[in-house]
Amino acid sequence: MTSSSPPKPARESELPKPVEETTDDLIDKLQSRKVVPLRHPWRWAASLVVVVLLAQAAHALTTNDAFQWDAFGYWFTRPVVVEGLLLTLQLTGLSAVFGLLGGILLALMRLSRNPVLQSVAWAYIWLFRSIPLIVLLLFLANITALYATLSLGIPFGPSFVEFSANDLLSFYMVAVLGLSLNEAAYAAEIVRSGIISVDQSQLEAASALGLPKGRQYRRIILPQATRAIIPAYANQLIGLLKGTSVVYITSLLELFGVVQSQASINSGQIIPLLMVGTIWYIVLTSLLSVVQYYLERYFSRGALRTVPPTPFQRLRSRLRTTGVAR
């Protein structure tokens, strides 16, 4: 009875199949094409704003005659300024060395198991972090009011040599001493933070190998601690470099002292003189930053699987790939 009409399934199969492109097919077709990276329009916008602001600042610096750039040029390499600069470098260098040595000693004392050494180191750090540098310097500059003579001998017993405090402590010495005492307190905490950042198991491994105590610290702990110490100590050193400007109150003519005294003699030149000081401090800080970068790189040996290239190496390889340099 239904023989006249063709079977239903057969009819459906005759219909042309709609060509349906699935996502999978599309991806298969595109698999060899590069992916279009995400665009970042806001990065461009933010960069533009910053560039405009920088241009404005540069314009303000260069077009304002009150900066007296010609006077700046005159003062920048004047012998009196260079002398001040050298004194600043000397004070920074000496106090950095004494401060760091004192700091290492204090840090080891604080970490020792001897309660007396521990508390003395703690008290030193507490005291010298509490006294403002400027107050400390003034105390030392007026030491003769406290102790007219200093002597070397048996504690509480007879003395062998005696000095007049005034002869012994020139203003230069006062500055170095004050800066070093202050520096040691801060350096101690930085060194200590580096040492305790090294895993305890390193000390255990070293002592299981029978390495002598000093060697354990010198060879195993300190090199690893140094990696943590460098960024914090670089900060401290930059602070010290600028902190030397405080010694002008002892009438010692370091960089800021020179700027200050010249400004009082040459009226109307305070701005270019301050700029001279500022630029020199910026130059010195920049040099320290470069040294910090390379030291960090050196002490990251073993801590990173591969040490990243320096900015110079990166620049060179970029130039090479673009064919500018060979």
Add this chain to the structure above:
Amino acid sequence: MTVAVKVRGAVKTYGTNRVLDEVDFTAQAGQVTAIIGPSGSGKSTLLRAINHLEPLDSGYVTVRGELIGVRLHKGRLRELSERAILRQRSRIGFVFQSLNLFPHLSVVENIIEAPVVTQRVPKQQAIKQAKELLAKVGLADKFDAYPRQLSGGQQQRVAIARALALEPELILFDEPTSALDPELVGEVLTVIRDLAAAGTTMIVVTHEIGFAREVADHVVFIDAGRIVEQGPPSQVLVAPEHDRTREFLGKLV
């Protein structure tokens, strides 16, 4: 048979916790002694007491007849100076559970450090020995690498080479494979197996019961600071006498 390590009446407490409770323990020279037991049973403390990394409250340890960390003086045991203890330790190799090579020193620097400093071996000779030892643990090509460039198993094999560089009379292993993923365990056990075959005196704290059964000459089961049972692996691991041992082994399978 010569006694390599003798521990007598070892007591160690942390606060009120008695980690070692009158432990008597003997390890023979040329043999592998395995110490097994649950976590916190005191097995690592016992091992660390042997080279005085963990000073005992009472009791004593001798290695080849020499008191470790203490000396007999006027009828009492007195602690030795730090220097003397460090000197004794350089005769005893120790391989830690955690991977604690020195990360800032290359593989070869890790290995030669102790022989050069404590035994005054000339540097060139130490480097030559280090190369031989690295070949022995299958890492001849990793000479200049830094530890973090190596896999956990490779690091642990370097640690074994570092311990061997002192030509120790005895090597202590504190769960040498427990920080490693299962694939790397085998390579470390192979190295220890080779050392055992060469007749090195070793004491191994381990959770690898299969390894203990195969390699150890003597197995010590310790629980709650006391030795529960000890003997050849065929006895302690296969047919233990004590319920506690049976319970522990049952949990591991």
